Amino acid sequence: MDTAPKRTPLAPVHESLGARMIDFGGWWMPVHYQGILEEHRAVRTQAGLFDISHMGEIFVTGPDAEVWLNRMLTNNVVQLENGQGQYTLLLNERGGVIDDLLCYRLEQDHYLLLVNASKIEEDFLWLQSYASPGVAVNNQSDLWAGLALQGPEAEAIVRALLGPEVSLPTRNQIISLGIPNGPILLARTGYTGEDGFEWFCPAQTAPIWWEKLLEAGRPLGLLPCGLGARDTLRLEAGFTLNGSDLSPEHTPLEAGLSSFVKLDKGDFIGRTSLAAQRDSGLTRRLVALVMEGKTPPPRPHYPVYNGDSLVGETCSGSLSPTLGLGIAMAYLPPTLCAPGTRVDLEIRGRRFPAIVSKRPLYRRQPNA
Amino acid sequence: MNIPEDLLYAKTHEWLRLSGASATIGITDHAQHELTDVVYVELPAVGTHVAAGQQICVVESVKAASDIYSPASGTVESVNDALTSDPALLNTDPYGKGWIFTLRLDADADLSALKQPAAYAQELAGH
Numbered sequence: 001m002d003t004a005p006k007r008t009p010l011a012p013v014h015e016s017l018g019a020r021m022i023d024f025g026g027w028w029m030p031v032h033y034q035g036i037l038e039e040h041r042a043v044r045t046q047a048g049l050f051d052i053s054h055m056g057e058i059f060v061t062g063p064d065a066e067v068w069l070n071r072m073l074t075n076n077v078v079q080l081e082n083g084q085g086q087y088t089l090l091l092n093e094r095g096g097v098i099d100d101l102l103c104y105r106l107e108q109d110h111y112l113l114l115v116n117a118s119k120i121e122e123d124f125l126w127l128q129s130y131a132s133p134g135v136a137v138n139n140q141s142d143l144w145a146g147l148a149l150q151g152p153e154a155e156a157i158v159r160a161l162l163g164p165e166v167s168l169p170t171r172n173q174i175i176s177l178g179i180p181n182g183p184i185l186l187a188r189t190g191y192t193g194e195d196g197f198e199w200f201c202p203a204q205t206a207p208i209w210w211e212k213l214l215e216a217g218r219p220l221g222l223l224p225c226g227l228g229a230r231d232t233l234r235l236e237a238g239f240t241l242n243g244s245d246l247s248p249e250h251t252p253l254e255a256g257l258s259s260f261v262k263l264d265k266g267d268f269i270g271r272t273s274l275a276a277q278r279d280s281g282l283t284r285r286l287v288a289l290v291m292e293g294k295t296p297p298p299r300p301h302y303p304v305y306n307g308d309s310l311v312g313e314t315c316s317g318s319l320s321p322t323l324g325l326g327i328a329m330a331y332l333p334p335t336l337c338a339p340g341t342r343v344d345l346e347i348r349g350r351r352f353p354a355i356v357s358k359r360p361l362y363r364r365q366p367n368a
Numbered sequence: 369m370n371i372p373e374d375l376l377y378a379k380t381h382e383w384l385r386l387s388g389a390s391a392t393i394g395i396t397d398h399a400q401h402e403l404t405d406v407v408y409v410e411l412p413a414v415g416t417h418v419a420a421g422q423q424i425c426v427v428e429s430v431k432a433a434s435d436i437y438s439p440a441s442g443t444v445e446s447v448n449d450a451l452t453s454d455p456a457l458l459n460t461d462p463y464g465k466g467w468i469f470t471l472r473l474d475a476d477a478d479l480s481a482l483k484q485p486a487a488y489a490q491e492l493a494g495h
Contacts, residue, residue, distance in 0.1 A: 297408060319408075
């Protein structure tokens with residue numbers, strides 16, 4: 001466990017910007033540059049730039065790729081058009097979550113799986129263990145870097161950099177740009193609840209693109225942002241974090257992700273267990289909690305009470321900079337999952353009231 | 369880093385301003401910088417008796433909760449209620465409006481373990 005954390009191609013850039021760096025799941029990553037609140041606000045009102053090079057890029061190719069992926073993943077790959085992506089999950093046989101990921105169909109028989117940093121090896125080994133002659137699985141995570149540009153000004157920034165005439169992807173689309181220092185894979189996705197892009201480039205070009213994007217975005221209020229703001233933003237937006245809210249002990253049905261699980265598409269790993277769970281009913285569900293009034297910010301693993309009975313614990317928690325209140329997620333028994341239900345969080349031996357609330361807690365205003 | 373000349377410093381980055389038998393206590397500029405945006409301060413209860421080095425209250429940033437230790441032994445005399453509505457005072461004015469509590473020092477309170485400003489500055493430089 002004493003191995004040094006891995007460095008992304010942008011680690012020297014973060015260090016030169018004075019970022020606070022931490023070991024995040026084996027990666028040396030920035031928590032923040034100036035401060036989490038300022039970076040959070042930048043993404044909600046203007047734009048933020050994140051290093052997501054730690055995330056994994058696994059390519060799946062071959063004539064049987066579509067059929068094979070549809071057996072590996074919960075969402076329906078067949079529905080994807082070329083250049084389109086979908087959120088999906090990789091499950092074990094018991095229906096527990098190995099990873100949540102984005103699956104992009106780049107071309108007919110050519111897919112990109114964008115997976116969590118801490119799960120790259122595990123996902124890759126799992127997929128390889130189901131190897132099939134008509135499918136090639138390549139882990140190219142070390143060859144690619146990723147930048148996430150998020151916020152209402154994201155489109156204007158990309159246009160400022162690439163020119164007004166460039167045709168940009170729409171929500172969940174991915175395009176390939178053949179430009180100097182390319183190729184670039186540009187996807188219209190994100191993990192913040194705002195409009196935005198994920199920009200994948202050859203690893204060695206990451207510092208060039210980081211600089212170019214920051215420069216193009218500076219007049220529009222773009223700030224470099226760390227994992228601290230990434231966590232508060234995703235929590236407000238109701239996105240689950242694997243390792244905190246998702247794990248092999250939880251199914252996507254319990255996590256409220258059933259719209260990404262297509263039980264009627266044909267067989268896939270975990271389907272039998274999920275169908276049984278659906279038929280027998282859930283014993284717990286992931287809900288969002290909003291603290292009532294001014295309280296200490298919730299953190300993971302705080303006990304949740306209904307009256308005197310312990311009914312669960314928080315799996316994620318933070319101050320919501322947008323709401324100015326503490327927010328959390330927790331798995332609770334179905335009887336306590338209706339929005340408006342009151343429970344109590346125990347923080348350092350004291351109880352504080354929290355209200356079960358509809359996810360997401362933050363939804364951006366649609367563009368006029 | 370701002371390190372005022374008229375204060376004493378604990379190795380856990382609290383400062384102490386002595387005035388007669390009482391002392392005012394807060395966290396240093398270095399500490400607030402390390403904590404980043406303070407969003408919640410759990411103040412000690414007035415009347416609590418603490419030993420030097422004992423955990424006395426909690427300061428929370430967006431990312432983490434941090435324990436604050438009393439730099440001296442004594443009884444909590446007053447607390448800075450302004451921090452309840454404006455915890456960011458710890459960031460913006462750590463030696464002034466961001467004070468946390470005052471102590472009536474024990475008669476045998478020993479301040480000899482606390483650092484003079486120059487020694488504290490040296491410790492931070494070796495950081």
